[in-house]
Amino acid sequence: MRKYLLSSLVALTIISCNTPRETSKTSYKTPDMQLSSDIMTPEVLWSFGRIGSVNVSPDQKTLLYDVTYFNKEEDRSYSDLYLLDLATGTSKQITDTDYNEFGETWTPDGKIAFMCSRSGDVQLWEMNPDGSGLTQITNVKGGIGGYIFSPDKSKLLFLQDVKLEQDVHDLHPDLPKANARLINGQMYRHWNQWVEAYTHPFITDYKAGQIITSGKDIMEGEHWESPVRPWGGTEQLCWTKDGQSIIYMARKKEGIDYALSTNTDLYRYDLKTGKTTNLTEGMMGYDQNQVISPDGTLMAWESMERDGYEADKIRLFVMNLATGEKKEYTKDFDQNVGALSWADNNTIYFISDYHATDEIYRLTLNDGAIVKLTEGVHNYTSVQPVNDYLIAVKQSMSKPSEIYKVNAKTGADEELSFINKNLLSQLTMGKVESRWVKTTDNKDMLVWVIYPPHFDPNKKYPAILYCEGGPQSTVSQFWSYRWNFQMMAANGYIIVAPNRRGLPGFGQEWLEQISGDYPGQNIQDYLSAIDDVKKEPYVDADHLGCVGASYGGYSVYYLAGHHDKRFKAFIAHCGIFNMEMQYYNTEEMWFANWDMGGAPWEKNNKVAQRTFDNSPHKFVGEWDTPILVIHGQQDFRIDASQGMGAFNAARMRGIPAQYLYFPTECHWVLGCQNGILWQRTFAAWLDKWLKPQQ
Numbered sequence: 035m036r037k038y039l040l041s042s043l044v045a046l047t048i049i050s051c052n053t054p055r056e057t058s059k060t061s062y063k064t065p066d067m068q069l070s071s072d073i074m075t076p077e078v079l080w081s082f083g084r085i086g087s088v089n090v091s092p093d094q095k096t097l098l099y100d101v102t103y104f105n106k107e108e109d110r111s112y113s114d115l116y117l118l119d120l121a122t123g124t125s126k127q128i129t130d131t132d133y134n135e136f137g138e139t140w141t142p143d144g145k146i147a148f149m150c151s152r153s154g155d156v157q158l159w160e161m162n163p164d165g166s167g168l169t170q171i172t173n174v175k176g177g178i179g180g181y182i183f184s185p186d187k188s189k190l191l192f193l194q195d196v197k198l199e200q201d202v203h204d205l206h207p208d209l210p211k212a213n214a215r216l217i218n219g220q221m222y223r224h225w226n227q228w229v230e231a232y233t234h235p236f237i238t239d240y241k242a243g244q245i246i247t248s249g250k251d252i253m254e255g256e257h258w259e260s261p262v263r264p265w266g267g268t269e270q271l272c273w274t275k276d277g278q279s280i281i282y283m284a285r286k287k288e289g290i291d292y293a294l295s296t297n298t299d300l301y302r303y304d305l306k307t308g309k310t311t312n313l314t315e316g317m318m319g320y321d322q323n324q325v326i327s328p329d330g331t332l333m334a335w336e337s338m339e340r341d342g343y344e345a346d347k348i349r350l351f352v353m354n355l356a357t358g359e360k361k362e363y364t365k366d367f368d369q370n371v372g373a374l375s376w377a378d379n380n381t382i383y384f385i386s387d388y389h390a391t392d393e394i395y396r397l398t399l400n401d402g403a404i405v406k407l408t409e410g411v412h413n414y415t416s417v418q419p420v421n422d423y424l425i426a427v428k429q430s431m432s433k434p435s436e437i438y439k440v441n442a443k444t445g446a447d448e449e450l451s452f453i454n455k456n457l458l459s460q461l462t463m464g465k466v467e468s469r470w471v472k473t474t475d476n477k478d479m480l481v482w483v484i485y486p487p488h489f490d491p492n493k494k495y496p497a498i499l500y501c502e503g504g505p506q507s508t509v510s511q512f513w514s515y516r517w518n519f520q521m522m523a524a525n526g527y528i529i530v531a532p533n534r535r536g537l538p539g540f541g542q543e544w545l546e547q548i549s550g551d552y553p554g555q556n557i558q559d560y561l562s563a564i565d566d567v568k569k570e571p572y573v574d575a576d577h578l579g580c581v582g583a584s585y586g587g588y589s590v591y592y593l594a595g596h597h598d599k600r601f602k603a604f605i606a607h608c609g610i611f612n613m614e615m616q617y618y619n620t621e622e623m624w625f626a627n628w629d630m631g632g633a634p635w636e637k638n639n640k641v642a643q644r645t646f647d648n649s650p651h652k653f654v655g656e657w658d659t660p661i662l663v664i665h666g667q668q669d670f671r672i673d674a675s676q677g678m679g680a681f682n683a684a685r686m687r688g689i690p691a692q693y694l695y696f697p698t699e700c701h702w703v704l705g706c707q708n709g710i711l712w713q714r715t716f717a718a719w720l721d722k723w724l725k726p727q728q
Contacts, residue, residue: 061130062112063103065456072462073487074524076713079515080104080706083453085435086113088427091140094420095120096163097437098146100136101453104706111706115148117163118437120420123450128165135159137180137268142187147171149178158192158246172246179233180261180268183240184277189305190240191271191280192249195231198257219289223670224621225264226700232259235271235282237305252280252303252310260284262298262322269323274355275330279304281313283322293623296320297341300333313353314360319346323372327379331355334374334382337362342624345506345549347542348372350384352399363397367404368541371395377419377442383407385414387539390468390480390510394426394440408445411466413511425450429513431484432463432520462487464523466511471532471566474558480540481563482509484519484529494574496724497528499564499601501582501589505536505548505556505629516607516703516712517583525717526725527579530567534559550631550641552585552613553592553648560589564600576602577724581716583607583664584672584701588650591680594661595653603723605716607664608672608701611680613649619673654683660690662719664712666699692719 064081086100097118104111113134118125128146129135137149145167147160153170155177161168172178172192179193202209202216215228222229234256238249253260260282261270270283285298299314300321314321319338326333333353338346348370353360364371373385382397388406392413396405408414412430417440419425424440428447437451464485470478486495500519502509509531519529533540535556536548548556560580568575580601582590587609594604610616614634617626627633631641661684665677677693684691694715696708703712 059132061103061114061132062105062108063101063114065453067457069457069460072460074461074463074521076521076710076717077106078457078461079518079521079713080106080710082434082457082515085427085437085451085453086136087138088416088418088425088437089139090418090420090425091163092142092144097425097450098138098140099437099451100138100148102134102136106706106710109705109707115146118450120439120450125451128161128163139181139183141183142185147181147183149181151177158190169243170245171240174247174249180271182268182271182273184273185275186277187240189277190238190246190249191273192236192238192246193233193261193268194236194249194251196234196251197231198255199230201230220293220623221289221621225671226668227264227670229263232257233261233263235260235280237280252282253284256284256286257288258284258286258292260301266322272324272326274302275326278306281324281326281333283324290623293621294627295341296338296344296624298322300324300335313358319343320348321351323374325374325376326355327376329379332379334376336371336374343549343628344622344625345504345538345545350374350382350397352382363399363402364404370538373416375418381419383417383419383424385417387508387510390482390508390533390537390539392508392510394424394445396442407442408440408447411468411511413513430511431466431482431513433458434513463520465489466519469566471563473535473555473562475555479559479562480533481567482519482529482531482533483567484523484531486523486526486528489572491572494572495526495528496574496577496579496720497530497564497568498522498579498581498720498724499560500529500531501560501580501586501593502531502534502537503582503584503586505552505585506538506545508538509533510539515709521713522716525720527720528567528573530563532559532563534563549629550645552588552629552645557589557592557596560593561597561600577726579603579605579720579724581605581607581720582609584609587611587672590661591650592648592653594659595650595656597659599658601659603720604659604661605664605719606661606677606680608666608669609663609676609680610650610672611676611683612651613646615679616672616676617646619675621670651679651683654687657684657687657689660719660723662692662694662715664694664696664715666696666701666703668698668700671701690723 084102089098102111102113113136115129115135116127133150133152135148135150141147149156158171158181181192202214234251234253236249280303297318298320299312302311318341321337324335337349337351340346350364350371369386371384375383380399394407394414394417412428415427417426426438426440427435428438429435438447440447464487466484471481473479522529538545578601587606590604590606591611630645632639634646636642663677663681665674667674681693703709
């Protein structure tokens with residue numbers, strides 16, 4: 035749903051091994067693979083190295099980063115740490131184990147800290163930059179979920195899950211084999227996990243050579259978490275420059291109030307007094323991802339205005355920490371901001387989506403000027419000022435993430451990491467082009483068209499309409515390991531990916547139009563896109579498919595009853611089939627209320643009733659096209675019963691249908707073999723119905 039989720043999603047892909055081992059074997063990586071074909075396959079897609087966080091050393095001479103590779107045979111990931119010398123551009127691997135080192139940072143005194151499960155639970159470790167002097171720092175029961183050293187390294191903040199409610203075994207100790215949950219409130223599950231504990235920040239003194247086993251819970255007894263689930267990480271907490279305070283993000287609400295609200299605030303905890311102060315009181319939307327200026331006097335952060343609206347405009351605010359004075363710098367900037375990074379006390383770099391690419395921007399505080407620095411067919415996902423240039427991570431539909439050096443004046447960049455150079459050099463990617471299509475209400479819509487490798491304009495190709503999820507997620511130049519446009523195109527298809535109504539990058543009016551209008555203009559935008567592209571002589575207009583996930587899955591289910599025989603095959607992954615049951619089964623009620631317009635029982639609410647009257651399940655009688663349904667049992671955002679219902683409905687109608695069910699996957703598919711199976715099933719279904727038998 036929200037835009038800047040990369041760090042959280044990267045963390046989700048690391049399959050930690052939480053059992054201690056007597057010995058350690060070496061890691062696994064694929065950079066030297068030799069391919070038998072220049073056409074991408076699911077196995078090749080899952081062989082790319084995945085860059086995680088990128089950290090600049092205190093002396094600004096070296097980058098520390100992690101790379102994750104997946105081993106198909108073992109069905110697990112391996113994550114190791116690397117150093118990149120900025121003077122020479124050379125990289126070296128500094129860990130080579132099967133323990134999955136991740137969450138790495140430079141310590142204030144120039145050592146390397148990271149997390150891994152070498153001792154059993156995930157704990158904090160430290161070593162010298164050359165890999166020597168490996169030392170365990172924490173031995174916290176149950177492990178830690180993140181950490182931040184104070185600026186002088188005299189203290190350590192670490193994250194730990196805290197159980198605050200009694201479960202059935204606490205209440206009934208004589209029933210140790212009872213397998214049940216006793217639920218009394220709202221938000222008992224969230225996205226992909228049961229809410230059985232709350233992540234709290236703990237603070238303790240740090241002393242070299244002393245293992246930390248406990249700390250002070252700065253939110254003791256509070257029935258909410260920081261970072262805020264499900265996406266939050268240590269970017270939602272920070273030390274002040276003097277090391278005397280922690281500033282953290284939290285939504286201090288419980289039960290139904292929590293489920294109805296997006297009102298998070300930034301809180302300052304004073305270590306000396308133990309007092310907590312709300313720094314953003316009265317600001318009613320998301321306030322998050324705070325960063326402190328180099329001199330420690332200012333705090334910049336991302337802020338939404340309206341409570342209950344998770345796709346509200348993301349504004350850039352700056353606060354004077356001494357006076358509490360706040361100022362917004364994006365009032366006239368009709369775009370979102372993210373990934374804020376201070377260069378000096380007057381300059382902030384950030385990333386924003388404009389016309390379906392994510393670019394680097396620069397804000398100068400003294401005059402409030404915002405300048406777009408980069409331009410291209412790509413997405414930047416992070417940016418950090420280093421000396422007189424920038425270090426950024428960039429990806430595109432045709433290339434996974436790599437680290438780049440960006441000229442701070444011209445925006446020109448050069449690649450530094452080359453993690454996937456060998457694999458990419460052996461592959462032929464399809465051409466990616468943008469085209470502007472007129473919508474039914476005479477607006478201009480940007481549509482990405484991705485062509486098959488070795489495209490021949492004299493041939494005819496089946497085409498696939500891609501329906502984006504969110505619904506307010508971007509169809510920018512993202513690289514995905516599931517919805518990978520180059521992977522789809524490699525199967526011999528032309529991909530049509532419209533930036534329909536409800537997507538960021540085209541102004542807030544374009545973004546907000548979809549709320550309360552799920553069956554309306556954006557559905558017409560989809561059809562405008564495919565109808566425009568199918569006119570091309572190289573498109574086989576008699577063999578069109580339609581695919582999508584989440585809200586895109588809703589779109590597929592809805593179009594299945596309203597496509598006027600345009601499509602010959604559908605694929606819906608984790609889609610909404612029954613809107614009323616989605617309202618009752620989902621957990622983030624702020625989303626349901628805002629986007630659906632209200633509750634099903636509000637009979638006088640015309641917007642809500644239009645939403646529920648146009649639920650896809652009410653048009654099953656019009657279905658006439660083969661459909662593949664995919665869903666994961668651990669998806670609590672859109673319950674698996676939605677997929678089962680859609681599949682059952684199709685089969686009862688006598689429509690060819692298949693159901694790919696993942697018992698252990700959630701709203702995403704994170705397992706290696708499951709991911710490859712997903713790709714194979716996806717391609718096989720489309721090939722069966724869209725490629726005429728020769």
